[in-house]
Amino acid sequence: MTHVVTESCIRCKYTDCVDVCPVDCFREGPNMLVIDPDECIDCAVCIPECPVNAIYAEEDVPADQIAFIKLNTELSHAAGWKSITKRKPAPPDADEWKDKTGKLSELIR
Template structure:
């Protein structure tokens, strides 16, 4: 089992999860993070740290749609090991639904 970043992260990208990850398995895109499934050790410490509730175990139904996105983009985006500044409007986006259409495939800056 692994953890998956879901669409709730899009446009929020708080990065609190990055600070607690013991194996640095987060990768950064322009407007969201993903977890590399082969690097995640399933410790679960990231899940409660996410203010947007964007992280779920891959056994969770809401994670299924995002598992392949995490796998694909964790191979393309740069690794992030330290928390950065979230977008200025992150709190405004935290509770919005249907953010999948806003997903950007562009890499972010670690």
């Protein structure tokens, strides 16, 4: 089992979660983070750190977010999506995006 970053992270990309990850399983894209399922050890320490509640255990991913399970796998292995291990400042407009839904079209791969 692994953990999954869902739509809430798109255009928010708060990185509080990466500071607590013991195995460095987060990958950073232009406007979202994902979890590499090959690296995640299912420790769950990242879940309470996410200020937008974007991280779920795979078995708890909401039905309307199931596509993000495959998306995390795909993007964590995509060229250019590198490991992120230290917190960075959130994008300047992150607070404007944090409560929005339907953001999949905003994802930059």
